[in-house]
Amino acid sequence: MLLRRKNQNVAVVGINRETAAILALLLDAEEVSVLRILNPAIEELAELRKLPGLDIIINTSDDPAVLQKLRRCAPTGADIIGSLSARILFLPESRGVSTDNWSGDRGRVLRSLHEVKQAVLLSKNKEELLKLLLHVAISTCKADSGSIMLVDAKKRFLKIEMADGLNLDVVQSATIKYGKGVAGKVARTGKALLISGQAHTNSEKIDPQRPELVSSICCPLVIGSEVVGVLNINSKRKDRTFDEDDLKYVKDLSQFTADVIKTSKEFEVTSTSTFSMSLVQGVQEILNMKYPLQERFNLLVMKVVNTFGGVICNYYRYIDDSHMFLVHASSSFNIDLLKGKSIKLNDSIATKVIESGKTVSLNVPDKKSTQKKWYIAQPVTASGRLRGLLFLHLVSDKAELDEECRVMAKVGAAVSSELDKLDEKRLLEIQSTKLVAVSEASFNIASATALRELVNFSLPNACLIMEAEAGLFWLLNPATEQLELFSSFTIDDQSRLDELQRLDASIFDRTLPGDDAFLVRDLVKDGYASDEGAPKSLLSKSFGKEGRVEAVLSLYGKKSLDLFGSRSFTIQDKEVFLKFCLQFSKGLAKLMPCFDPRR
Numbered sequence: 001m002l003l004r005r006k007n008q009n010v011a012v013v014g015i016n017r018e019t020a021a022i023l024a025l026l027l028d029a030e031e032v033s034v035l036r037i038l039n040p041a042i043e044e045l046a047e048l049r050k051l052p053g054l055d056i057i058i059n060t061s062d063d064p065a066v067l068q069k070l071r072r073c074a075p076t077g078a079d080i081i082g083s084l085s086a087r088i089l090f091l092p093e094s095r096g097v098s099t100d101n102w103s104g105d106r107g108r109v110l111r112s113l114h115e116v117k118q119a120v121l122l123s124k125n126k127e128e129l130l131k132l133l134l135h136v137a138i139s140t141c142k143a144d145s146g147s148i149m150l151v152d153a154k155k156r157f158l159k160i161e162m163a164d165g166l167n168l169d170v171v172q173s174a175t176i177k178y179g180k181g182v183a184g185k186v187a188r189t190g191k192a193l194l195i196s197g198q199a200h201t202n203s204e205k206i207d208p209q210r211p212e213l214v215s216s217i218c219c220p221l222v223i224g225s226e227v228v229g230v231l232n233i234n235s236k237r238k239d240r241t242f243d244e245d246d247l248k249y250v251k252d253l254s255q256f257t258a259d260v261i262k263t264s265k266e267f268e269v270t271s272t273s274t275f276s277m278s279l280v281q282g283v284q285e286i287l288n289m290k291y292p293l294q295e296r297f298n299l300l301v302m303k304v305v306n307t308f309g310g311v312i313c314n315y316y317r318y319i320d321d322s323h324m325f326l327v328h329a330s331s332s333f334n335i336d337l338l339k340g341k342s343i344k345l346n347d348s349i350a351t352k353v354i355e356s357g358k359t360v361s362l363n364v365p366d367k368k369s370t371q372k373k374w375y376i377a378q379p380v381t382a383s384g385r386l387r388g389l390l391f392l393h394l395v396s397d398k399a400e401l402d403e404e405c406r407v408m409a410k411v412g413a414a415v416s417s418e419l420d421k422l423d424e425k426r427l428l429e430i431q432s433t434k435l436v437a438v439s440e441a442s443f444n445i446a447s448a449t450a451l452r453e454l455v456n457f458s459l460p461n462a463c464l465i466m467e468a469e470a471g472l473f474w475l476l477n478p479a480t481e482q483l484e485l486f487s488s489f490t491i492d493d494q495s496r497l498d499e500l501q502r503l504d505a506s507i508f509d510r511t512l513p514g515d516d517a518f519l520v521r522d523l524v525k526d527g528y529a530s531d532e533g534a535p536k537s538l539l540s541k542s543f544g545k546e547g548r549v550e551a552v553l554s555l556y557g558k559k560s561l562d563l564f565g566s567r568s569f570t571i572q573d574k575e576v577f578l579k580f581c582l583q584f585s586k587g588l589a590k591l592m593p594c595f596d597p598r599r
Contacts, residue, residue, distance in 0.1 A: 009053050011036040013045065013070065014060030018083045022058055025090040032090070040066045045073040054078045058086045085132045106140050106249050110256075129260045130162045134231070137253050138164055141217075141246050143233040148221075148257065150229035151178065151187055158183055158230065165234075182218050183230045190227050192219040192251055196241040215241040219254040223262045231257055279307040280410050287418045297329035301390075304411065305331040308404065310394035316345050318386050320567050325350050325389050345377075345391060353377050353389055359405045359412070371397045376405060378412040382419035383566070390415070427572055434576045437465045442583040446590075452487075454587045459489040462555060462580055466573055469535055469557030470497060472504050476550045483508070483552060491559070500556055503529055508540060508552045517541045517578050521568045537568040541581040543588065551588065553581060 010032055012019055019037065026034050035051045040061055048057060054075050059067055060083045070080050081089070130148055138146045145165025149158040156178040160166075179188040186193055196215035213234050221229040231254045235242065286299045297315050305313035312332045316325035325345035344350075352360045357379060363372040374396055380388040390412055394404075441461045448454035459471045470490035474483040483505075488497050507520075507528055520538040523529040528538070535557030544550040555577070558569050569577075 007031050007033070008055045009033050009035050009051070010056045010058060011038060011048055011051060011054055012058045012060060013038050013040055013048075013066065015039045015041070016060060016062075018060040022060060022083055022086050022090075025087065029090050040069075045069050048073060048078075049075050051075070056081060056086075058083065079135075081132065085129070089132070110252055127162070130257065131164075133253060133257045133260065134162050134164055137231060137233050137250060141233055141242065141250065142235075142240055143242075144236045146231070146233040148229060148231055149176070149183055149187075150221075150261070151227065158187055161229070182216070183232060186218045186220050186230050187227050190220050190222060192217070192247060192254075194242060194244065194247045196243070212236045214238055217242050217247055217250050219247075219250050221254055221258040221261060223258050228258065228261055279304065279407060280414070282307070283411050283414050287414060293422065294329065300411075300415070301329050301331045304390070304392060304408075308392060308394050310392050312391075312393045314345075314391045315380075316389045316391060318388050320385075323350075323354065325353075328388065345389065349375065349377050349391075350389075353379050354386070357381075357386070359409050361401055361405050366395060371395050374398075374401055374404075376401065376408050378405075378408040380412050380415045380419065382416050383423045385566075387416075387419055427570075431572050431576065434465050435579065437461075438576060438580045438583065441465070441580070445583050445587040448587055448591065451588075451591045454584075454591060455487045458553075458584050458587070459487055462553070462577075462584075463489055463491060465580065466539065466555050466569070466577055467558050467560050468539070468555035469559050470500055470555070472497075472500060472552075472554045472556075474504075474508065474552040474554075476544075483549065492557075500535070503534065504540075504552075504554050504556075507538065508542065508549070508554065514542070517574050517581065519569055519571070519574045539569045539574060539577050541577065543581075543585055553584065 008031065010026060012022060012026075012034065015037070023034070023037070026032055035054060036048070038045070038047060040063070045066070048054060048070075055078060057070060057074055057078050057080045059070055059080060061067075067080070074080055134146055134148055137143070143165075145163075147160050147163040147166060150161045151158055158176045158178065176184045178184055182193055182195065194217055213236055215235040217233050219231045220227045221231060231250065233242075233250065282303050283300055286296055286303060289296055289299075291299075301313040301315055304310070312330065314327050314331070315329040317328040318325055327343040327345075349360060349362065352362075359379070360375075360377040362375045362377075366373050372395070374392075374394050376390075376392040376394075378390040378392075379386055380390060390408065392404075392408060441458075444457055444461075445454060448457060455473050459473055462468065463471045469492045470488065472488045473486050475486040476482070477484050485501055488501070490497055490500075503523075507518075518538070518540040520526055520528055522536055523534055523538060524531070524536075529535075537558055538554065538556055540552060540554040542549045542552050555569075558567060558573070560566060
């Protein structure tokens with residue numbers, strides 16, 4: 001069995017790049033002997049039977065016929081595994097799992113599994129992966145046998161999907177009614193059970209049909225809130241009874257096993273339609289390319305329209321301010337040929353997408369045939385807001401396009417995920433750039449010799465760094481005890497400053513001096529402004545001491561230079577603004593001795 005022996009004899013079947021990668025791992029692994037590398041194209045697989053003490057056969061071939069022949073030709077007792085399982089087993093972190101330091105080995109095994117988790121979850125060989133995970137559970141817990149049972153939701157019973165150390169007749173005949181016995185109860189309740197020691201000390205007894213068992217663990221395999229099966233391990237030795245540490249570890253493995261089953265199920269559903277499987281995989285491959293985003297979108301819409309046999313597929317970019325969708329990539333023409341012209345999405349479809357936030361499908365009769373013209377509009381979101389839309393036009397005589405809509409939803413989710421990753425990377429880059437700009441501005445702030453010089457430098461720089469439309473600075477007049485506008489700056493229409501001055505005066509009196517800044521994402525929605533034409537968001541910082549406001553710096557209307565950037569100030573913007581305000585307050589304290597720089 002995998003991992004059960006310290007000294008392992010291995011043979012590799014296949015000659016390709018994967019063979020070279022696996023061989024490099026095997027040569028670095030201690031207590032592993034590579035007995036043979038066999039080329040199935042020119043050598044007989046029966047040669048493997050001549051290898052003494054062969055423990056593991058690693059099949060790196062992509063030919064399904066090779067695997068079928070291996071199952072017939074493999075020596076008795078030798079495990080046949082794929083290259084993915086070999087990578088997991090022979091990663092440096094997972095070697096040596098049969099030593100006495102169980103807890104340390106378990107940690108390494110879990111780290112190894114998670115290190116290649118993405119590759120595991122993308123694998124289509126569910127049988128191999130479940131076999132591997134069951135081996136890991138049995139070996140690292142020093143159990144004698146184990147099984148993975150899956151729930152048949154329609155017939156309401158559990159059946160063994162994978163077993164190790166059990167008699168073949170038990171595996172073939174074992175079915176447990178839902179809710180009955182240990183496994184049935186675990187499947188019904190979703191709670192793991194640890195069974196060890198004498199029967200009277202446990203809420204459950206060892207299976208009466210298997211009196212040789214001394215200790216068992218049964219853990220549910222949970223996907224979301226649904227129990228899809230159970231993982232069992234058993235010990236027949238009195239010197240090996242499982243404890244709470246074993247239970248916790250098996251729970252971790254159970255979650256990993258459930259992830260494999262979930263992904264396998266999703267793949268099985270998707271694979272019922274060849275074109276949809278090809279599309280989802282193809283779209284992901286396109287998104288993983290190193291090309292600029294525009295080029296990837298061009299390839300993506302071509303992939304979609306060709307796979308569906310559609311008329312046209314477009315990707316529309318959503319414009320927040322105008323609530324319009326403008327074409328960004330198309331399968332039918334070159335965007336560069338438009339020469340600046342904008343093509344809008346049909347207003348009726350755009351409205352339905354904005355209102356529902358879900359996939360929209362519409363159809364109209366085709367006057368030239370008995371078929372229907374179908375339109376599928378799939379919204380694309382990222383960073384919590386609508387960013388675009390995939391639009392597919394095809395002709396079909398189907399009454400419904402449920403499957404096509406489901407596949408388009410998967411494509412939309414893949415695009416959304418890619419935009420999320422780009423947003424995160426872009427935010428980090430912008431955040432770093434802004435912090436560098438604040439650091440550079442701090443030198444000039446510290447060098448200012450007069451208040452007017454300080455403010456005249458700080459306001460425009462604050463606006464530029466924060467991508468703000470306008471900035472206002474108010475200062476307390478000691479004679480009148482009123483805040484008065486000291487200076488203002490805008491990159492927009494100067495006539496807007498009077499309007500912003502009135503708006504700001506009605507807002508800053510609601511704030512108190514402190515360490516935090518005041519962030520309003522949407523001035524109209526949050527009730528600070530009634531005019532739809534007002535700037536969308538605000539960042540403001542009050543300065544003073546003992547609850548008294550002595551100065552206020554306000555920035556209005558984010559004008560993101562990034563085409564896909566937020567049109568409202570964000571939490572990240574607030575963090576940068578506070579850094580700027582800290583430097584600004586130091587400059588105020590230097591030029592106004594009565595000013596408290598800590599505020």
